[in-house]
Amino acid sequence: MTAGVVPSTAYDDLPYTRGGAVDRADVGALVQSAVDGDAAAWKALVEGLSPLVWSVVRAHRLSDADAHEVYQTVWFRFAQHLGRIREPDKAKSWLASTARHECLKVLKSLRRLTVTDDPQLLDRISEDRTPEQSFIDSEEAAAQSERVRHLWQEFEELGERCRQLLRILMASPKPGYQEVSAALGIAVGSIGPLRQRCLRRLRARLEARGAV
Amino acid sequence: MSDMNDDLDDVFEEEALPDEEFALELLEEELRRATAILDPVPPALRQIAVEAFALHDLDSRIAELAFDSVVDALPVRGATGAPRMLTFHAGEVTIDVELTPQGLMGQVLPPQSARIEVLSGPQAGSPLATDDMGRFTYEASPAGPFALRLRTGEGVIVTDWLTV
Numbered sequence: 001m002t003a004g005v006v007p008s009t010a011y012d013d014l015p016y017t018r019g020g021a022v023d024r025a026d027v028g029a030l031v032q033s034a035v036d037g038d039a040a041a042w043k044a045l046v047e048g049l050s051p052l053v054w055s056v057v058r059a060h061r062l063s064d065a066d067a068h069e070v071y072q073t074v075w076f077r078f079a080q081h082l083g084r085i086r087e088p089d090k091a092k093s094w095l096a097s098t099a100r101h102e103c104l105k106v107l108k109s110l111r112r113l114t115v116t117d118d119p120q121l122l123d124r125i126s127e128d129r130t131p132e133q134s135f136i137d138s139e140e141a142a143a144q145s146e147r148v149r150h151l152w153q154e155f156e157e158l159g160e161r162c163r164q165l166l167r168i169l170m171a172s173p174k175p176g177y178q179e180v181s182a183a184l185g186i187a188v189g190s191i192g193p194l195r196q197r198c199l200r201r202l203r204a205r206l207e208a209r210g211a212v
Numbered sequence: 213m214s215d216m217n218d219d220l221d222d223v224f225e226e227e228a229l230p231d232e233e234f235a236l237e238l239l240e241e242e243l244r245r246a247t248a249i250l251d252p253v254p255p256a257l258r259q260i261a262v263e264a265f266a267l268h269d270l271d272s273r274i275a276e277l278a279f280d281s282v283v284d285a286l287p288v289r290g291a292t293g294a295p296r297m298l299t300f301h302a303g304e305v306t307i308d309v310e311l312t313p314q315g316l317m318g319q320v321l322p323p324q325s326a327r328i329e330v331l332s333g334p335q336a337g338s339p340l341a342t343d344d345m346g347r348f349t350y351e352a353s354p355a356g357p358f359a360l361r362l363r364t365g366e367g368v369i370v371t372d373w374l375t376v
Contacts, residue, residue, distance in 0.1 A: 034268070042265040050261060054253040068257055069356040069375045072333065075261035076357050076373040079268045079334075106375055109282045109296070148246045155243060169240060170247040196228055199236040202243075 023173075028089030035083045046075065048173075049092060053099050055171035056183040059164045060103035070102045092175065096168075096183035154205040162198035169195060266334040272361070272368035275300035275307055280374070300360075300371045307360065307369075311376055315353050320346035320362065329361040330354060331370075337361065 027049070033041035053074050057067045077098055078091075085094055155166060168175060168183050181188045228236060279299035296311040309318040320326050323346040329337035330350055342348045358376045362369045 034265070035270075037268075039265050042268070043262050046258060046261045046264075050253045050258050054251075054257075055247075058251060066375070068254070071253075071257050072260055072264075073357040073373050073375045075264045076267055076333070076359070079264040079266075080274060080359075080370065080373060082268045083270045084274070102375055105280070105282055148249060151242060151246050152250055155246075166240075166243060167247075170244045172244055172248055174240075174244065195240075196233075196236060199239055203236070203239055 024089045024092070027091050028087075031082065031085065031088035031091050035088075042079075045091070049095055051171040051173075052092060052168075052175050052179060052183075053095050055168045055175075056096050056099040057103060059167035059183070060100070060107065062103060062106060066106050070099065070106055073102055074099045090178075092179045093182040096175070096179045100183050100185060150206065150209065154202055154209070157205070158198065158202060161194070162201060165191070165194055166198055166202070260333065263334050269368075269370070272370045273302045275302035275305065275360075275362075275369050275371045277372040277374060296376065298374075302369045305364070305366075305369060307362065307371060309360070309371075311354065313353050315349065315351045317349040318347070318360075320348075320364070322346075324364060327363040331359045331361055332357055 027045070030041045030045050030048075034045060053071055057070050057074075062070060074095060078095060085091060087094075155163065158166070164184065165180070168180050175183070177188045177191045180186075180191050186194075277298065278301045279297065281294075281297040285297070298309040298311070300307040300309070304322070306321040307318060308321065309316055316330070320342055323344070324342075325344055325346065326342050326348075328340040328342065328348055330340065331337035332354065338350070338352075340348050340350055354376050356375065357373055359373045360371045362371075
C-alpha cells in the first residue's frame with residue numbers, strides 16, 4: 001500500500017467495523033471524488049479495495065489467466081459505471097458481487113471449463129512471472145516460514161465451502177459481512193457461524209499435524 | 213454453489229467462548245498475513261486497475277448486457293465451439309455480437325453506420341467500421357476483458373465490460 005497520496009488513503013488504517021458506517025462513508029466519499037475526476041481518489045479506491053476483489057476472484061479457483069482477466073474486467077466495469085452507481089457507499093458490495101458474477105460466468109463457459117480443468121495445476125505451470133512478481137517471489141522465499149507454509153497447506157485442503165469463505169475473509173482490510181455476502185451469495189446471518197466452524201476445522205487440522 | 217447450504221445444518225452449534233473466539237481471531241489474522249505473502253494482488257494488475265480510470269466517461273452511454281448465451285441459453289453438451297451470443301441495449305439502440313474462435317461479427321440496430329473500437333483495456337482499441345446496415349466483422353478473437361465503443365450519429369456508446 002502506498003501512503004499519503006491523498007488524505008483518504010488513510011482508509012487502510014481504519015479499524016475493522018464489519019462494513020460499518022465509518023469505512024462505508026469513506027468509500028462513498030472516494031467514489032464521489034473519483035466521479036468528479038479526482039484520479040488520486042480513484043487510486044485510493046484501487047489500493048484499498050483491490051485485495052477484496054482479488055480475494056473474491058481467488059476464492060472461485062479460476063486459473064491464473066482467468067483470474068487476471070476477471071480482476072481487470074471488474075475494475076473496467078467499475079470505472080465505466082462510476083458515476084452511475086446508485087449507492088456509492090456500497091461500492092465494496094458492488095465490487096464483490098460483480099467479481100462473483102463474472103467468476104461464475106467464466107466457470108460456466110464450456111470453453112473455459114475444459115481449459116480450467118485443473119486450476120491448481122495450471123496455476124503452477126501457466127504462471128507468467130513479471131519482474132515485480134519475481135522480486136516478490138524472492139522476498140516470499142525468505143518470508144516463508146514453516147508455519148506459514150503449513151498454515152497455507154492446511155487451508156488449501158479445507159473443504160470447498162470453508163476454503164472459499166476464508167479466502168474472502170482473508171482480504172486486507174478484512175471485509176464486512178455485507179461484502180462477504182455479496183461475494184458468495186449467502187445470507188449475512190450465516191457467515192459468522194460458518195466462519196467459526198471453518199476456523200475451528202483449520203485449527204483442528206493444524207493441531208493434528210502438531211503445528212499449533 | 214449448490215452445496216452452499218448443506219453444511220449449515222449444525223451452524224447453530226454452541227457459541228465460542230471468549231477464549232476460543234480470541235484464538236480463532238488470531239488464526240484468522242495469521243491467515244490474512246499468510247495471504248499477503250503467498251497470494252497478494254499482482255502489482256501489474258493493480259497498476260492496470262489504476263490506469264482504468266481513463267475508462268470513466270460520463271459523456272458516453274452504456275449499452276447494458278441484456279443477453280449472454282453463457283448465462284441465458286441452455287448449454288449444449290459437447291458444443292464447445294458454439295459461438296457466444298451477446299446482446300447489448302442502450303435506449304433504442306441494440307448491438308448484437310457473435311463471438312467465435314475465429315473472431316467476432318455483429319450488427320447495430322436499427323441499422324446505421326458507426327465507427328467501432330474493440331477494447332481490451334483503457335488504451336485505444338482496434339478500429340472497425342460498419343457497413344450501411346450496421347454490420348461489422350473482426351478477424352481476431354478477443355480474449356480477456358472485452359467491450360465495444362461505438363461512435364454513432366447520436367454520440368458515443370460503450371458496451372458493458374465482460375470477460376471472453
